[in-house]
Amino acid sequence: MTKFTHEQRMKAVLEVVENHMSCNSIGKQLGCGETLVRRWVKSYEQFGVEGIILKHGTYSGEFKQHVVEYMHEKNLSLFVTAALFGIPNGTTVANWERLYYEEGPQALYRNNRGRKKNMQSDRKIKENSTGKIQSANQVEEDLISEVQRLRMENEYLKKLNALVQERIVRENGKK
Template sequence: MSKYSYEEKLEAVLRVIEEGMSYKASTKVLGTAQGWEQRWVKRYENHGPEGLLLHNGTYTGEFKQHVIEYMHREHLSASQTAVLFKIPRENQVLNWERIYYEEGPEALYIDRRGRKPKMPKETNTKKKQLRPEVEEDLIKEVQRLRMENEYLKKSNALVQERIKRESGKSSHH
């Protein structure tokens, strides 16, 4: 449930658009923050009265990726993008953008709703995949370290054998 009814939002928008009231003066009538009324006016201008009925929804990963890529391709702000795609809050777009850049576009397909579990459960679900070149580098590093380990073991064995032989020779003289 929204803090402000549809009627209250519409009245605020019409005060600004039709009556020419400033945002600052209009916010005092309803007791809102100026940013809310600006958002409502943008939604009203872009989508008509139904723009004020926007509510949170569930979005597909494909939709989120499209929104972020469109925003960058068209050089739009998060606010402009939210209005264009009828997303209630620009913070949602900013959150998707952060995920897109920090974790990659595929991370937008992960459902992140609800509380995080206190203790992660051991599951057989697909582990986070490494990029092929990173995985290849790690495999090469493991192989190199194994070879180095074998070399050191053999070298140590040879040194021990030499010490044993030399200590044996000195006891005979």
Template sequence: MSRKRKYSDEFRLMLVDEYLSGKNGGFKTIAKKYGINHSIVERWVHLYETHGSEGLCSSLGRYSGKFKIYVVEYMHMKEMSLKETANYFCIPSAPTVAKWEHIYYEEGPQALLKERRGRKSMINKKKLKPKKNVNENEELLAEVQHLRMENEYLKKLNALVLQREKSEQKKK
């Protein structure tokens, strides 16, 4: 299922031609005339200058993991900005490249090879409880036994105190 594009190729080309002819002013003037953001017109002009009319026919498809890795590495090798890189590789928006760069440096290049679209699978993955080692279990059992003995001692002590108080009351 393909996404519907907001602006047709003909409309994009018309605005680029209008800008390049120089008759109607700059990016902002043309953008205001058609009620769109000037950065969009600027991006279309740069795409046209870099790739010709094919650059305006953006591909709204998927990119392979190898392509993503290549784009990020090329960007850093040539010290290009996100915007320049997106224009050079005819990627519709710079934030796409920024996301790839973030994944590349946070999770490594291999993370770009994974498909990240769609819902995560609903398979119940049981979280493995860390196995307590034997020494820790033995220590816990010893502590429980110690606390039980302490509790018994305090109960006996309390009983003796109560018994002494009763005997003192009887003497009076």
């Protein structure tokens, strides 16, 4: 995804607002979609020049909850809500909404950024010979049972070999 500077965004917005050009034509000139240009224009109309400046940051749990609840209370779209609250992207609001409804409002208060600290071994998966996916614990159990089966088979073959040798000795001794 191409990042656009503040100047590029501002120039595109002014072309739409002052020169009455279409968002589609500006989007084609910049090599981006018309939706992105339309979002910049809405941010500009809502917040002025400040709405065009990229704002990235960490939001509090209370703020996230307020945004999601306000969006549903007023029946607003993701991108309109994002523009209203000065959030750079509607996808961010969509992620908050998903967390809110899947895990509850308390999920918005957790800091889920960054890499997870440990990967548990039972989360690792492997395909077995039949093509089924198994957890690491299941794979370990299958390997242990295979080792036991092979040991039993080995003992059986040793006993069979001993019996065959004994029979050969007996038959050779009779003649």
